[in-house]
Amino acid sequence: MSAPGFSVRGLGFWAPGYPDLAAWQARPDACPEDQSATPKAELLPPMMRRRTSLLTRMAAEVAAQALRAGGLDPTGATLVYGSVYGEIRTTLDLLAALLVAGEPLSPTKFHNSVHNTAAGYVSIATGSRAGNAALSAGRSTLAMGLLECAALVAAGEGDVVLVIAEEPLPEPLAAGRRWGPFAAAFALAAPASSDMPATTCRLEQGPNDKSLAPARPAPAWLADNPCAAALALVDALAAGAPARVALEPHLAAGWHCGLGAGA
Amino acid sequence: MQPYPITAMALCNGMGDSTAAVLAALRAGRSGLGPCPAEFELDAVVGAVPGPLPPLPGSLERVRDTRQTRIAAVALAELQAPLARACARWGADRVGVVLGTSTGGIEASEGAYAHAHAHGGALPSHYDVERSHALDAVLHLARVFGGGLAGPAYVVSTACSSSAKVFASAQRLLAAGLCDAVLVGGVDSLCRLTVRGFAGLEVLSSAPCRPFSRERAGINIGEGAALLLVERTGEGPARLLGVGESSDAYHMTSPHPEGLGARLAMERALQLAGLVAADVDHVNAHGTGTRQNDSMESQAIRAVFAGAPAPAVVATKGYTGHMLGAAGATEVAFVVDAIAGGYLPASVGADPLDEALGVDVVTARREQRTRAALSNSFAFGGSNCSVLVGGPA
Numbered sequence A: 001m002s003a004p005g006f007s008v009r010g011l012g013f014w015a016p017g018y019p020d021l022a023a024w025q026a027r028p029d030a031c032p033e034d035q036s037a038t039p040k041a042e043l044l045p046p047m048m049r050r051r052t053s054l055l056t057r058m059a060a061e062v063a064a065q066a067l068r069a070g071g072l073d074p075t076g077a078t079l080v081y082g083s084v085y086g087e088i089r090t091t092l093d094l095l096a097a098l099l100v101a102g103e104p105l106s107p108t109k110f111h112n113s114v115h116n117t118a119a120g121y122v123s124i125a126t127g128s129r130a131g132n133a134a135l136s137a138g139r140s141t142l143a144m145g146l147l148e149c150a151a152l153v154a155a156g157e158g159d160v161v162l163v164i165a166e167e168p169l170p171e172p173l174a175a176g177r178r179w180g181p182f183a184a185a186f187a188l189a190a191p192a193s194s195d196m197p198a199t200t201c202r203l204e205q206g207p208n209d210k211s212l213a214p215a216r217p218a219p220a221w222l223a224d225n226p227c228a229a230a231l232a233l234v235d236a237l238a239a240g241a242p243a244r245v246a247l248e249p250h251l252a253a254g255w256h257c258g259l260g261a262g263a
Numbered sequence B: 001m002q003p004y005p006i007t008a009m010a011l012c013n014g015m016g017d018s019t020a021a022v023l024a025a026l027r028a029g030r031s032g033l034g035p036c037p038a039e040f041e042l043d044a045v046v047g048a049v050p051g052p053l054p055p056l057p058g059s060l061e062r063v064r065d066t067r068q069t070r071i072a073a074v075a076l077a078e079l080q081a082p083l084a085r086a087c088a089r090w091g092a093d094r095v096g097v098v099l100g101t102s103t104g105g106i107e108a109s110e111g112a113y114a115h116a117h118a119h120g121g122a123l124p125s126h127y128d129v130e131r132s133h134a135l136d137a138v139l140h141l142a143r144v145f146g147g148g149l150a151g152p153a154y155v156v157s158t159a160c161s162s163s164a165k166v167f168a169s170a171q172r173l174l175a176a177g178l179c180d181a182v183l184v185g186g187v188d189s190l191c192r193l194t195v196r197g198f199a200g201l202e203v204l205s206s207a208p209c210r211p212f213s214r215e216r217a218g219i220n221i222g223e224g225a226a227l228l229l230v231e232r233t234g235e236g237p238a239r240l241l242g243v244g245e246s247s248d249a250y251h252m253t254s255p256h257p258e259g260l261g262a263r264l265a266m267e268r269a270l271q272l273a274g275l276v277a278a279d280v281d282h283v284n285a286h287g288t289g290t291r292q293n294d295s296m297e298s299q300a301i302r303a304v305f306a307g308a309p310a311p312a313v314v315a316t317k318g319y320t321g322h323m324l325g326a327a328g329a330t331e332v333a334f335v336v337d338a339i340a341g342g343y344l345p346a347s348v349g350a351d352p353l354d355e356a357l358g359v360d361v362v363t364a365r366r367e368q369r370t371r372a373a374l375s376n377s378f379a380f381g382g383s384n385c386s387v388l389v390g391g392p393a
Helices: A021-026 A054-070 A088-098 A107-111 A117-126 A141-154 A229-239 B019-028 B067-078 B080-090 B106-118 B129-133 B137-145 B159-175 B192-200 B260-273 B291-304 B324-341
Strands: A006-014 A078-082 A132-136 A160-166 A182-189 A199-207 A243-246 A253-259 B004-013 B045-047 B095-100 B153-156 B181-188 B224-231 B238-247 B282-284 B312-314 B372-379 B383-390
Touching: A006 A021, A006 A054, A006 A141, A006 A229, A021 A229, A054 A088, A054 A117, A054 A160, A054 A182, A078 A117, A078 A141, A088 A107, A088 B106, A088 B192, A107 B192, A117 A132, A117 B238, A132 A141, A132 B238, A141 A160, A141 A182, A141 A199, A141 A229, A141 A253, A141 B153, A141 B159, A182 A229, A229 A243, A229 A253, B004 B019, B004 B067, B004 B080, B004 B159, B004 B324, B019 B324, B067 B080, B067 B106, B067 B137, B067 B181, B067 B224, B080 B095, B080 B181, B080 B224, B095 B137, B095 B159, B095 B324, B106 B129, B106 B192, B129 B137, B137 B153, B153 B159, B159 B181, B159 B224, B159 B238, B159 B324, B159 B372, B159 B383, B181 B324, B224 B324, B238 B260, B238 B324, B260 B291, B260 B372, B260 B383, B282 B324, B291 B372, B324 B372, B324 B383
Parallel strands: A078 A132, A078 A160, B095 B153, B095 B181, B282 B312, B282 B372
Antiparallel strands: A006 A182, A006 A199, A132 B153, A160 A182, A199 A253, A243 A253, B004 B224, B004 B238, B181 B224, B238 B383, B372 B383
16 A cells, blocks of 8 residues: 655754754764753744753754755644654653642643643744644654655645654653654655655555665664654655665564655 | 545443443433542542443553553444454455544553652553553554554544544545544543643632533543544444644643634634535534633634524533543544434533623533534644534435
């Protein structure tokens, strides 16, 4: 089965030590010295930004990068956010506060714990009244996010930005699962919808076997991030050559993204 | 957008643990609100699924037994036959799953965190963050109970609009040819985090909520599941016509005071369906019972219906409480039953009405046909959604 096609007009990327796509392309294997770095997220006004989590700042940062790179109108595009655990750090703070009987929960922490927190802040910052969405599908979050976006593009909803962002999972909930944070964004539009440079893409299903171009392995500090499949897609789109990328490499077969001439 | 038939649905919430019990209560005007179950140690009025909830089979590989998955299983068990029929008709890989939840398995995480706090960081043996807490755990349950549903499957989590927005995703997946049937709906369980969180926002009512009443004093939290099957073609009591989505771009928790985002969502639903306000007879309001929501929503309804006959406004959170991520789909299911039964349910708690709101709120059951109805859901982050449902073709 294949899905309607779309074009990718711009990318955004952030991880500790990698403030943008160019930095990631330049040396994508090096472990950052400062794992606690946070993005500038200049899209958010400072008064708003200081109340936000790493997840929301990463999402705002890469959304702004992709909107800019794709030449999209921030007030017109539909933003779709994908994350497995969402605002898990803020949620953990609330779980701790619940142990104190009778103590009211912080209203700010409470509304900052919802999965669509970044969607809310970014829409307030840009003034966009377009619909947005926040999704989760375990390790298939990238694939399902792209399907949602492909269906939005096919429905004529205009430009769409898919934002994928994942924080580290905090203890004690993590029970030893460890990964570094990163976020990536993909500015999508209908195929050949403008003169802007773009890569034509199509989503298809197939076996995750040797017929797929071997992806450069994710660096060890990001490899276990449940959204790590997005790293291979960023690399392939940045390279610009025709390729097929596995969006669900944890499965024996799943969704692929075909790029360029073969798409 | 093309309309699609709604061919089956299942519900459980404070009004009952089966679709039949819930709809009997709705038709009779009987509220499902009551005191919070003792195990939560919370002094609040809530809409809790009548217990005890049957435990899940122990053999499920990717899902743990939590309050949320038990509630989902109650509704899924009722849909096994229609889902099997859909898989046989369309192929299992053509049947998608798009579910809304606000908090997933957070109730399990509350217990696990307290256990770890008391036991040097050790989690209880039955808890696993990926299978107990994660938003997508309920998808695996739906796939198993559905007889191996293998189409696209994801959770939409936009707080209180989650399970309204799933209808927009489903309609687009069908229109794009990615699915031939989609199981949509929402599931949320009671938990301490939401009850105490809304208490911190000072919007909880200590008595049963009174949407659109001049005596309204805030919300009650509810729990439950609402699951609906939307198919490319088929026989059903109602059709999904269009879904409007918007953002307030105003505030994280307060709605736009004039209801601008709410108005945009309703207008967009009409536009996508190719209808006008005069085609709509009934609005199932978000109607939470806070002063702010009911005021802004009334303004939005009046603006959308300016120049058209005033629609009947029904608010059903006096039956269920605010089911958060399960509210949207529950209220769409209520609209489906109203269309099928040719009636408008009473808005329990609304009497005496706040006449200043200027909308025609149904305070006692009316025998009245609905051609098409809008069902509104609004959420934190300014996320708005309005689902337009009509009768069969």
